[in-house]
Amino acid sequence: MLISIVMEMIISPFNLKAFSIKAFFTTKPLNGNPTELFKNIGISENNIYLPIQKHTGKVMMLENDLSPVIADAVITKRKNILIGIQVADCVPMLLYDKQQGVAGAVHAGWRGTAEGILKNTIKLICDRFHSVPEDIMVAFGPSIRWCCYNVGYEVLAMVMKSTGSGDYYKKKNDIFYIDLATANKYQAISMGIPEENLWISQECTHCNPDRFYSYRYTKGPTGRQGGFIGIFQTHEGIVFERHHFADLPAGRQVFRQ
Numbered sequence: 581m582l583i584s585i586v587m588e589m590i591i592s593p594f595n596l597k598a599f600s601i602k603a604f605f606t607t608k609p610l611n612g613n614p615t616e617l618f619k620n621i622g623i624s625e626n627n628i629y630l631p632i633q634k635h636t637g638k639v640m641m642l643e644n645d646l647s648p649v650i651a652d653a654v655i656t657k658r659k660n661i662l663i664g665i666q667v668a669d670c671v672p673m674l675l676y677d678k679q680q681g682v683a684g685a686v687h688a689g690w691r692g693t694a695e696g697i698l699k700n701t702i703k704l705i706c707d708r709f710h711s712v713p714e715d716i717m718v719a720f721g722p723s724i725r726w727c728c729y730n731v732g733y734e735v736l737a738m739v740m741k742s743t744g745s746g747d748y749y750k751k752k753n754d755i756f757y758i759d760l761a762t763a764n765k766y767q768a769i770s771m772g773i774p775e776e777n778l779w780i781s782q783e784c785t786h787c788n789p790d791r792f793y794s795y796r797y798t799k800g801p802t803g804r805q806g807g808f809i810g811i812f813q814t815h816e817g818i819v820f821e822r823h824h825f826a827d828l829p830a831g832r833q834v835f836r837q
């Protein structure tokens with residue numbers, strides 16, 4: 581008999597549904613007890629890798645050494661390990677090259693976006709693993725969006741420098757609003773990733789404080805949700821599925837064990 585464990589709070593991006601990987605974004609209720617979550621999806625905490633995030637543009641390649649280092653993006657070909665990043669307004673991004681079997685997790689706030697961290701990540705994947713952009717899928721998890729993210733012109737100018745032109749900011753009553761997920765979408769496209777390879781969550785962390793941690797909403801330190809991806813040789817017992825209930829917003833998923 582199937583034991584169904586419905587965890588509505590996991591967001592499983594459409595474009596990363598492949599039997600050999602687990603890829604998901606967590607939400608607020610799950611952060612309180614990640615151990616339980618990982619146990620439910622069959623991953624030991626020893627097989628989870630999180631870098632030390634510092635809003636840099638630095639990408640690290642995970643091989644055999646699992647000691648945490650300062651980086652805001654991780655890429656790996658290593659199997660049976662879950663790599664992840666944590667956010668509370670910044671953009672969490674997950675990457676997967678289905679041909680070469682490479683996974684990536686990226687954290688980008690305005691500083692990371694200005695540093696071009698997603699572009700750095702795509703470049704490193706292509707340089708080190710002979711990937712081509714056409715094979716790389718990118719999923720963007722929930723982040724603070726246009727509606728809520730006002731910034732000074734100097735911040736916008738730095739993001740524009742790395743992103744170029746595009747429809748990712750607007751000016752309203754002399755205030756600039758920026759959408760970092762969309763800015764990163766432009767960065768991905770500028771690296772040759774086809775638009776159809778991208779999935780972007782439409783949820784704003786600041787507009788949904790019950791569902792997500794938001795640094796701006798709490799006006800200071802808060803918890804974090806995560807973005808996680810891993811390549812697993814077996815998928816025994818784990819199948820990510822589309823939710824069948826119409827009352828859940830698009831993008832919200834469940835998994836069954």
Ligand SMILES: [Zn+2]
Pocket residue numbers: 724725726727728784785786787
């Ligand atoms: Zn909002």
